Amino acid sequence: MTQIDLSTREARWRHFGSVDPIKGTKPTEKENMPDLQSxxxxxxxxxxxxxxxxxxxxxxxxxxxxxxxxxxxxxxxxxxxxxxxxxxxxxxxxxxxxxxxxxxxxxxxxxxxxxxxxxxxxxxxxxxxxxxxxxxSPITKQKAVGHADVRYILSVNNSKVTRKSLGIKVPVTTLCPCSKEISEYSAHNQRGIITVLIDLDTEITLPSDYKDIVLDGMEANASSMLYPILKRTDEKAVTERAYENPRFVEDLIRLVAADLVELDWIKGFEIECRNEESIHQHDAFARLKYNK
Ligand SMILES: Nc1nc2c(ncn2[C@@H]2O[C@H](COP(=O)(O)OP(=O)(O)OP(=O)(O)O)[C@@H](O)[C@H]2O)c(=O)[nH]1
The missing domain is CATH 3.10.270.10 (Urate Oxidase;)
Known part of the structure; x- marks a missing residue:
């Protein structure tokens, strides 16, 4: 086999089939290029x-x-x-x-x-x-970093804001009221994913903690919120809190709606809760839309 010098990138590229650019006829300076978009x-x-x-x-x-x-x-x-x-x-x-x-x-x-x-x-x-x-964490107060998904939608027409919307999506625990009611002991629970899309009043100044207020409305109304760290005393509290606060998907979206409806900087909203059912392969969901 004849020995080819492949010690440079250019030589290797050529070896693998790269060729020189052709001498083109179209302009290469921006000022000579047609501006089709315009x-x-x-x-x-x-x-x-x-x-x-x-x-x-x-x-x-x-x-x-x-x-x-x-x-x-x-x-x-x-x-x-x-x-x-x-x-x-x-x-x-x-x-x-x-x-x-x-x-x-x-x-x-x-x-x-x-x-x-x-x-x-x-x-x-x-x-x-x-x-x-x-x-x-609820009892031992151990700090960790949690997360939710946030969405901002904003539209302007000249100097006017025509749409200002806030979306939040967060997972929670929901404990099944029906399962609790009919079973001798225990109740199945699941991960519920709550999504809200809120139409904000463009004329009213938002409170500085507007995201936290909405997130609290979503999590506090669930059977339990989720925590990154739970020690044993925390886990007991979270488990018992869920048992004390059973929620259907319908219950949860109505309770979140009841909190949001009270806020004067909110004009309307859409709420969905989707439960990843632990006793089924399918999910359960409920969704409502409300305009004040
Ligand atoms: N309008 C339009 N542009 C596209 C489309 N697909 C790709 N482009 C973009 O066209 C852009 C280049 O066009 P311009 O932004 O107009 O570049 P330019 O004319 O040099 O920019 P200015 O000097 O600011 O006018 C690239 O950023 C491409 O991403 C398309 O479907 N429509």
Whole structure:
């Protein structure tokens, strides 16, 4: 076998089939490239939302750094072919400081940047992230880090906020009331996953702990909330609390709704609880929607 010198990357690439680029005929300088997106004529329809989704970017929630999955969009007029999508991430970068702050004020500032660089009246963001927080065990008060999923949806039209929504998803324990009622002893319980999507009043200033208030409404109404650390005294308390507070999926969403309905900064909501049943292969669920 003839010996080929494969000591450089280039030599190895060639060896594996790489070839030189062809001498092209199209311009390579930006100023000479056609800007198709910016071409103007009648494109039949205006578009409500055009943008990017599944953009994974670092975010900050309270003291924790975490990861956001973003959808950003703007409107597009009938006479414009396309948006300049690279400007979306350029706008995100303008508001990036060791992560994008996940709160409504910071997202609004980001949307205002997007509106101005895109020359569009409306802009929207829909972002999901893991929300970490300190959680203390119920009796021994041992601290650990718990988490829920949080979602922010914000839309602006000119200087007006047209949609402001908060979503939270958290797992809890639900103990079956029927099983408790009919059995000589014990009761089956399961992991319930509660999801709320709340339509917030855009005119009312939110309390600083709005996320915690909603999370408390979701967890405190369950048979038990979940804890990262439980010592024996904690485990006894959690087990007995669940037995004392049995909940169907229907009970739980109604009790969460009763808490949310009292809050004047909430205009409406959708709540779902899905129980991963421990005595079935299927799940049980209940969902309700309420507008004040
Ligand atoms: N509008 C549009 N852009 C797309 C689509 N698919 C990919 N692109 C993006 O087109 C982008 C490049 O276009 P622009 O953002 O307009 O780049 P540019 O014209 O050099 O940017 P500006 O100098 O800000 O005008 C890339 O970021 C691609 O991701 C699509 O379906 N529609």
């Amino acid at each position: 071409s103007k004529k009648d494109f039949l329809f205006e578009i409500e939302h055009v943008g990017i989704k599944n953009l994974i970017y670092p975010v900050r929630i309270d003291d924790f750094q975490t990861v956001g999955n973003f959808e950003f969009s703007t409107s597009l007029n009938q006479d414009e072919k396309g948006i300049n999508m690279s400007r979306i991430i350029e706008s995100v970068e303008k508001h990036y400081d060791n992560g994008v702050n996940l709160d409504f004020e910071s997202l609004k500032a980001l949307l205002n940047t997007l509106q101005s660089v895109m020359f569009q009246n409306t802009a929207s963001v829909d972002v999901d992230a893991k929300w970490f927080f300190n959680r203390y």
